[in-house]
Amino acid sequence: MSSNAAQLPSTYKGLLFASASVPPTITPIPTPKLEHGTVIIRPIYSWIFNYAADIYTNGNPRNYPIQFPVVGGLNGIGRVAAVPPDAGSLKVGDLVVIDPFLKQRDGVHTVNAMALGMAEADHGTWGELIRIPLENALRVDEAALQKRNISLKDLAFFSQLVPPYGGLRDVALTAGETVLIAPATGNFGGAAVHVALAMGxxxxxMGRNEAILAELxxxxxxxxxxxxxxxSVEADVANIARYGPVDVFQDWSPPMATNKAHIRAGILSVRPGGRVSFMGNVKDFEIPYGALVYGGLSVKGTLMYTRDQALDLxxxxxxxxxxxxxxxxxxxxxxxxLDEWEVAFELAAKEAGAGRAVYFAPNQDLI
Incomplete structure (x- = not known):
């Protein structure tokens, strides 16, 4: 199979972060070499997550293990620019979802996010090109999208939808069940509402933003x-009971959460034999041990999703x-x-709510 690698430019433009203490620059980056087991993609839309500024700038207050310099960006959709000889059905021009997580090929659970500057990864999706493992390019049937009037911009919401789908699949949510989602007003928690509804x-x-709750x-x-x-645990339990019983509780608490009453209330509200899905990132939490034992509850922690779950979505x-x-x-x-990164980061932080997205479009000609 022809790879078309010879037609790639020698360099591409990327939003390069030299460190978290200086502003990024639009920099020529050497085009990565196409190797067996890899594919080169031209990103079309890449989601700017609301905390991007606290990872790549501001001194990295979240202390993510980034190895600078690096072109930022974790996810997105794009078109295949070059494929290796060992590619199967994937071909140049195909529309793909970029899966940003590197799974251990000889392991099971560990994943590493691309574009955090890890040794295992190239630069990220905030550039005109990106090289990723072949298995991380998930082909999308573009004809099916066109039949249903789904735009490429709409497809880019995949990045928010797929993590909650992975968690809900892990606890075997089925049609007709009741799922409690908290907090549900952020990007992932809000996406979980959409996914759960689609699953029947x-x-x-639950959340603090009443305007977004009304939208949901x-x-x-x-x-x-x-x-x-x-x-208050007691007040939350009483409020949940008005709509119970709860089959599944999915938690999306962020690392900055200080009041974790809703987590305890969620667990205490799950029916006997029900399930709990932990997908947040809280530092510490005291588990109501007795409720788990006497209620026969199943607890599952999920870090994002599997490749098969992404393909199913x-x-x-x-x-x-x-x-x-x-x-x-x-x-x-x-x-x-890419050169509008500052206002883009500001808007992304402001629009950090359910059903909202801000994107970079590194290849304007592909929109």
Whole structure:
């Protein structure tokens, strides 16, 4: 199979972060060599996560293990620019989702995010090209998208939808069950509401942002109930009980969470024999041991998702099972060129809520 590697430029432009203490620059980067087991992609849209500024700038206050210099960006969608001789069905021009997690080929659970400057990874998706492992390029049936009027911009929401899908699959959420999601007003928690509805579940969404909770409630009238977090275990348990019983509780608590009453309330609200999905990043939490034992609860911690789960979610999108676009409550609030990084970071932090996204478009000609 022809790789078309010879047609690639010798360099490409990338948003290069020399360190977390100086502003990034648009820098010519040597085009990576195409090797067996890898593929080179031209990113079209890459999600700017709301905490990007606290990873790549501001001195990296989150203390992520980044090895600078690095071109930022974790995920996105793009088109195949070059394929190796050992590629199977993937070909140049194919539309793909870029899976940003490197799985151990001889292991099971450990994953490493690309573009954090890890030794195992090349630069990230905030550039005109990116080289990734062949198995990390997940092909999308573009004809199926066109049939359902799904735009490339809408498809880019995949990056927010796939982590909660992995967690809900891990606890075997089934149609007709009730899932409690908290907090549900952030990007991933809000995406979990969309995914759970597509899986046929009823949702109880908890959060502090009442405006976003109202938006979630109208996604599926009669199937979404909302609760404002109180900060009190007893009050939250009482409020949840109005809509119970709860089959599954999925938690998305961020590392900065100080009041974890909702986590305890969520666990205490799960029916006997129910399941708990931990997908957040809290530092410490005291588990209600007795509730787990006497309730016969199953607890599953999930770090993102598997490749098979990502492929299954692509099928849900291609078949229209999960809806995308503004009419589905998923809105793109900004698309930026790489040199607009500062305003893009600011907007991404501001729009850190359910159903919202801000993107870089490194290859404007592909939009």
């Amino acid at each position: 579940a009823r949702v109880i969404a 409630k109208v996604l599926a009238p009669g199937r979404v109930d909302t609760i404002v977090l109180s900060g 692509i099928k849900l999108i291609e078949t229209g099972t999960i809806k995308l676009g503004p009419e589905a409550g998923l809105a793109t609030n900004g698309v930026f060129k």
